Amino acid sequence: PxxxxxxxxxxxxxxxxxxxxxxxxxxxxxxxxxxxxxxxxxxxxxxxxxxxxxxxxxxxxxxxxxxxxxxxxxxRLQKIPQHSVVATCNFPTIKDAADVAIATMLSGIQVSRVELLDEVQVRAVNIANGKNLPELPTLMFEFIGTREMISLFAFNTFL
Structure with a gap:
């Protein structure tokens, strides 16, 4: 493989x-x-x-x-980011998750990846990996930049 x-x-x-x-x-x-x-x-x-x-x-x-x-x-070569942080968030509906994904992408923070999983995909992850994740629509983000920039974004956005 x-x-x-x-x-x-x-x-x-x-x-x-x-x-x-x-x-x-x-x-x-x-x-x-x-x-x-x-x-x-x-x-x-x-x-x-x-x-x-x-x-x-x-x-x-x-x-x-x-x-x-x-x-x-x-x-074309890409620069390796100084720092990265992964975050996951659960939502009651796919629409809520999509709205947050869009708002986050438009916020100015450097997002290197975003994945949206519905309940069926989360269930498959649970079965395949022996996990017990909440079977709800889930967003997974990876943010990149300096530690300070990511910390400042998290503080201003989530507090």
């Missing part, structure tokens, strides 16, 4: 960190691709920004191997 960077590009994968960092489409700068006829192409132009022609990088990402086989990937 695992994944390759090329496979992740081919399927245009994303995960819970896409909230902060974007998807593969947002983080791939260049691809080297072998086409069906054996030709090898690089998808990025030499210029960092170019409006000329098709954006082959974005065209290949998500094509699931139908346009060519990805053999090399140039990725």
């Amino acid at each position: 695992g994944a390759t960077i090329g496979g992740m590009c081919a399927t245009r994968c994303s995960g819970s960190l896409a909230v902060r960092y974007g998807t593969m489409r947002d983080n791939v700068i260049n691809l080297k691709v072998v086409l069906a006829n054996g030709d090898v192409v690089k998808t990025a132009s030499r210029a960092r920004k170019s409006a000329a022609g098709y954006d082959l990088t974005r065209l290949i990402i998500g094509s699931e191997g139908t346009l060519g086989i990805i053999t090399e990937v140039t990725l």
